[in-house]
Amino acid sequence: MRRLTETQYRNVITDVFGPTITFGGRFDPLPRTEGLLALGARTARITPGGFEQYYTLARSIAAQVTDEDHRETLIACKPASANAPDDSCAKQFFSEAGRLLYRRALTATERDVAVNAAHEVAEISNDFYKGIAFGLTGFLVSPKFLFVTDTIEPDLTQSSGVRLDGPARAARLSLLLWNSGPDDALLASAESGDLANPAALAKQVDRLMRSPKFEDGIRAFFADFLDFQKFETLEKDMVIYPTFNVRAGEDAQEQLMRTIADHVIVRDRDYRDLFTTRDTFLTPRLALIYRVPAQNPGGGWSAYEFPKEDPHAGIATAIGFLAVNSHPGRSSPTIRGRAIRETLLCQKVPDPPGTVDFSVFNDPSSPHKTARERLTAHRTADACAGCHKITDPIGLALENFDGAGAIRTAENGEPIDASGDLDGIAFKDAIGLGKALRENPAATSCVVNRLYAYALGRPAERGDAESVAYFQKAFQRDGYRVKALLKQIALSDAFYKVTPNSDAKTAGAHTTAGAPS
Amino acid sequence: MGPQVVSRVGRVAVIRPARVLCVAVGLLLPCLSLPTLAADKTLSFAIYDWANAIYQTRFADECPAGLNLGNDEFWWRSLSKQDRARLTNNGLHESGNRYNVALKRGPKQENVCLDPTVINDPFFRTVEGSISYGENIDGTDDGHSTPKTCSHQKFTGPDGTKGVDNQMYRLIGCIYGWREGGLIDPHANELRAASGLGMILVEVTGVSDSRNDDDVTVTFYRSIDQFALTGASKPLPFATYRIDTVQGKPRYGDHLKGRIKDGVLTTDRGDVRLPYYGNYAFINPVIRDMAIKLEIAEDGSASPGMITGYYSMDQFVHYASGLGGIIPVSYYSCPGLYAAAHKLADGYPDPKTGQCTMLSSAFRIAATPAFIQHPELRNARK
Numbered sequence: 001m002r003r004l005t006e007t008q009y010r011n012v013i014t015d016v017f018g019p020t021i022t023f024g025g026r027f028d029p030l031p032r033t034e035g036l037l038a039l040g041a042r043t044a045r046i047t048p049g050g051f052e053q054y055y056t057l058a059r060s061i062a063a064q065v066t067d068e069d070h071r072e073t074l075i076a077c078k079p080a081s082a083n084a085p086d087d088s089c090a091k092q093f094f095s096e097a098g099r100l101l102y103r104r105a106l107t108a109t110e111r112d113v114a115v116n117a118a119h120e121v122a123e124i125s126n127d128f129y130k131g132i133a134f135g136l137t138g139f140l141v142s143p144k145f146l147f148v149t150d151t152i153e154p155d156l157t158q159s160s161g162v163r164l165d166g167p168a169r170a171a172r173l174s175l176l177l178w179n180s181g182p183d184d185a186l187l188a189s190a191e192s193g194d195l196a197n198p199a200a201l202a203k204q205v206d207r208l209m210r211s212p213k214f215e216d217g218i219r220a221f222f223a224d225f226l227d228f229q230k231f232e233t234l235e236k237d238m239v240i241y242p243t244f245n246v247r248a249g250e251d252a253q254e255q256l257m258r259t260i261a262d263h264v265i266v267r268d269r270d271y272r273d274l275f276t277t278r279d280t281f282l283t284p285r286l287a288l289i290y291r292v293p294a295q296n297p298g299g300g301w302s303a304y305e306f307p308k309e310d311p312h313a314g315i316a317t318a319i320g321f322l323a324v325n326s327h328p329g330r331s332s333p334t335i336r337g338r339a340i341r342e343t344l345l346c347q348k349v350p351d352p353p354g355t356v357d358f359s360v361f362n363d364p365s366s367p368h369k370t371a372r373e374r375l376t377a378h379r380t381a382d383a384c385a386g387c388h389k390i391t392d393p394i395g396l397a398l399e400n401f402d403g404a405g406a407i408r409t410a411e412n413g414e415p416i417d418a419s420g421d422l423d424g425i426a427f428k429d430a431i432g433l434g435k436a437l438r439e440n441p442a443a444t445s446c447v448v449n450r451l452y453a454y455a456l457g458r459p460a461e462r463g464d465a466e467s468v469a470y471f472q473k474a475f476q477r478d479g480y481r482v483k484a485l486l487k488q489i490a491l492s493d494a495f496y497k498v499t500p501n502s503d504a505k506t507a508g509a510h511t512t513a514g515a516p517s
Numbered sequence: 518m519g520p521q522v523v524s525r526v527g528r529v530a531v532i533r534p535a536r537v538l539c540v541a542v543g544l545l546l547p548c549l550s551l552p553t554l555a556a557d558k559t560l561s562f563a564i565y566d567w568a569n570a571i572y573q574t575r576f577a578d579e580c581p582a583g584l585n586l587g588n589d590e591f592w593w594r595s596l597s598k599q600d601r602a603r604l605t606n607n608g609l610h611e612s613g614n615r616y617n618v619a620l621k622r623g624p625k626q627e628n629v630c631l632d633p634t635v636i637n638d639p640f641f642r643t644v645e646g647s648i649s650y651g652e653n654i655d656g657t658d659d660g661h662s663t664p665k666t667c668s669h670q671k672f673t674g675p676d677g678t679k680g681v682d683n684q685m686y687r688l689i690g691c692i693y694g695w696r697e698g699g700l701i702d703p704h705a706n707e708l709r710a711a712s713g714l715g716m717i718l719v720e721v722t723g724v725s726d727s728r729n730d731d732d733v734t735v736t737f738y739r740s741i742d743q744f745a746l747t748g749a750s751k752p753l754p755f756a757t758y759r760i761d762t763v764q765g766k767p768r769y770g771d772h773l774k775g776r777i778k779d780g781v782l783t784t785d786r787g788d789v790r791l792p793y794y795g796n797y798a799f800i801n802p803v804i805r806d807m808a809i810k811l812e813i814a815e816d817g818s819a820s821p822g823m824i825t826g827y828y829s830m831d832q833f834v835h836y837a838s839g840l841g842g843i844i845p846v847s848y849y850s851c852p853g854l855y856a857a858a859h860k861l862a863d864g865y866p867d868p869k870t871g872q873c874t875m876l877s878s879a880f881r882i883a884a885t886p887a888f889i890q891h892p893e894l895r896n897a898r899k
Binding site: 238242243245284285287288291292293294295297298 | 742745747748749751753754755756757758759888890
């Protein structure tokens, strides 16, 4: 069971009731677990304060759905009288909307409870639509909507003797590929039992991946994988970085996402090339920070290719990555190095000890002019040296970009030495770092591990080793195409495998593409 | 880049930046091991500050009789005590909120800024000092008349340069509004920054060496984009601006031949039409015999520079007469300014009357490095 993320909640409401239903609100934060918020959703609870938020949102949404502007289009049936209960119409509406919200057909009891509640409210208020709003509010605050539950059915072909039932398979599939709930066609396929059929499943997977909503799925994974949560607190000192304002931060986040979405979906390129690509998208505000000509100075996004001689190549040199992994007023080779290790390579860097002395590094009148010199002095402490060895040689390669991601060649008048090495591969600058990342096997295994865990909603465990190894090989065989990898996962038995009561008991894997079982 | 693509990230026409713009990056960031410098490069700037170059001493020695009186003062002096009370709501309307009344001091209540010849104001004070910013525009040592100029007095530059022509300074140098603390030019600059109107773009092309090159071309355009500004309304460097065009051709685009010596750009003189907006007024002055001087640093930024040349007397007087609410806080008389301008004009005599029609001038400019997008690139994107 996992809680719908905020984006999933918003996507579902938009898919079910359309984009004209607007709502704000904040959700209880999810704990980041094993590098993913999606895994934190497994243990997320709803606090009393959080429930209040859900309830307020639900009332707002229900009120909009039933208001005069929307009822004609969102409620398919028309009541005999708008001033009295109409159980038949209420039953039709709740059956249709409830099925999409609960990601399965309603039971008769669930439906009747809603119809009866709507009847009573309509009677008291003399308003059919108030009754509908009341009933809909109940759906929207129900755990059956807010939590995705893995429901199972018997399957004697599985060692566990059970498998996810159709609707649960549909939910898992749509959450992965659309970051939203299943639509009517997918639910219909699930309800007919088709999703257990490889050919029918493949047809649905193809349909979902051809949909514009597939980009939402890709965006959701990479936002989680690359820890876009950090953008929520991104702020720069405007005196030090006058070009970087709130808008620049928003654009920087979107630039990363557009670059990835274009690379992965539209161009269907090798994932590893994300570390070296010169293709991106810019707004005038970003062009200004990159110091390149804007293609569309009047505003808006346009495609841009950095010239071969330009120091920008790959997502590690994007303003979004550089600015997020810096302090508000200065760059940080250590934070950047750690982000690369932990986010892009899935390697753990220990937290600094509580007693660490930053005075040498932070001394404003330090004789050490560059970050490299200051870090060298700082590393003389044994307690610090170990971790800095694995972060700094990478992060220092990005020192030609200041805390806002703008190019610089010197710090405090001293030329910057951006050389470094990554796991034995030496380089002289950020371009070299990008190439080293591209060739690092941890980069590809990292994205496979994360995507696998993201898809299943739980960390990969010992029993998943065979499946993960299979997907690693498949990823390599398919030229490191994320789309192909997603498809492999979506079609695999492993994706739908479940063992009652304990994920840890899951063993082995089956895939429709011939993976060992 | 690939062909045109469709995605929810947007239908995008995939284009490469124009070569001229790409190499500009290389030039402006020469320290990076980035761009290989190509043979032909372009330097681009947006002018964000434009002000008359006023040389002033601590005690205003250049104006020995003091600074000029304002229109309000002339008006006030002309009124009886009863009229002062009547026209100022018994003294409650001060100069800032009675200027529309105060301007109507012609014999038939004419607005003397709209019709500055209906009265004569005495005491218009012009600069009597000998030092001024500017350059020798007419080429003479003593300012004697030539077929292109009227006889006038020369200045010496603050650095000792002889033969400086700047009759504009002589005209307005004793008016508070144009001196330090005055509002006229700062207000115009602020409005231009806020509105993006009348922004002048300067493009230096044919640059083979950004420090020393004896043959470059300097072209002047108008931008249709607003200034990119910091939160404190300061211009941001390296923003991209599109050229204003008519039927696909630049609306402005006069150019001058020039050179760069030790990083200092100077040009030959030629007639250049420029856009100008300030204090709610649009002007398209043709500055005759114009030259620009701009010091360009190695990082592509520019120190304050100067534009010199002959500025239309009529356009200037028209501008100064239309400053509205700025006039009462700038302290000058339109009739006095009009008369003095005609006396001081030193360039381009009217062939029929012999009256010179232009004022030798010097303007301080401040420019920030920029990218200029030409219409060809815009068209290519369509």
